[in-house]
Amino acid sequence: MRIAVLEDDPDQQAFIAACLAPDGHRLTGLERAVDLRRWIQLEPFDLLILDWFLPDATGLEVLEHLRHGQSWMQPVLFITARHQPGDVVLALEAGADDFLHKPLNPEELRARVKALGRRLVQPPAGSVLELGCYRLCRSRREATVDGRPVSLTEREYQLVNLFFSHPGQLLSRAFLMELVWGLSGDVQTRTLDTHISRLRRKLGLDGSQGLRLRSIYQYGYRLEEVGRKEGGVIASVGTDAR
Known part of the structure; x- marks a missing residue:
């Protein structure tokens, strides 16, 4: 499974990684809630291991x-050093699927993670997105157009x-910059615009293949579906949602 570990203690992160290493899971260690907010948009995690206390x-x-807020449905394993009687109830009522107290027992941690893995409610990290002739394989981080593989950089893939x-x-633009580059506030968008231009060229996102990556003046971008007939575009489908 692809597992996110939101834990601000590097030693505890390393310990969790060592405990789960025999089972071949792919772990991404995160220290702040804002980091998870960014990564959850970029990676189809199968499970989240979540600490009670975080810096932010x-x-x-x-x-x-x-x-x-995000309707995220995958399992969550709550871990904490707290031992208050009502902690388990609070965590489960908030949406946790399981709960472990620190110090963690390696065998118990592995067993709980395996059990939660059986509760997956969506296609795991190997899920594929298909839009028209476009196909995005998340497990291999690959894109194809009409079956033709297209070479993408890591940032291009994330976009x-x-x-x-x-x-x-x-x-x-601010949303895209924060998620892909981890930047917020007053930052230049020239780098983003350059990446968008390359994506249009590499993937043919100009409407000729049924999809158009459209620039919205002074705001951002929208991926639109277009239908074609002799003489031009039939219609563009899309709603402003952000």
């Missing part, structure tokens, strides 16, 4: 946002994944 939020706040995951939605 509580685990309960993170869980509430995931379940209600394509975002646009293909939100077709028809207007995504702001």
Whole structure:
């Protein structure tokens, strides 16, 4: 499974990774809630291991946002050094699927993760996105057009994944910069615009293949579906959602 570990203690992250290493899971260690917010948009994680105390939020706040703000349905394993009687109830009511106290027992951790893996409710990391003649394989991080593989850099792949995951939605430059580059605030967008230009060229996202990556003046970009007939475009489909 592809597992996100939101834990601000590097030693604890390393310990969890060592415990789960025999089972061949792919772990991404994160230290702040804002990091998870970014990565959850870029990676189809199968499971989240979530600590109670974080530098910029509580685990309960993170869980509430995931379940209600992003409708994230994959299993969550809550871990904490707290031993208050009501902690387990709070975590489960917030949407956790299981709960472990620190210090973690390696064998118990492995067993709980395996059990949660059986609860997956969506296609795992190997899921494929298909839009018309375009196909994005997330497990191999590959894109094809009419079966033809297209070479993409890591940042280009992340952008394509975002646009293909939100077709028809207007995504702001600030949103794209924060998720792909981890930047926020007053930053130059020239780098983003250059990447978008390359994507249009590499993938033919000019409408000729049924999809158009459209620039929205002074705001951002939207991936639109277009239909073609003799004489031009029939229609563009898309709603401003961000």
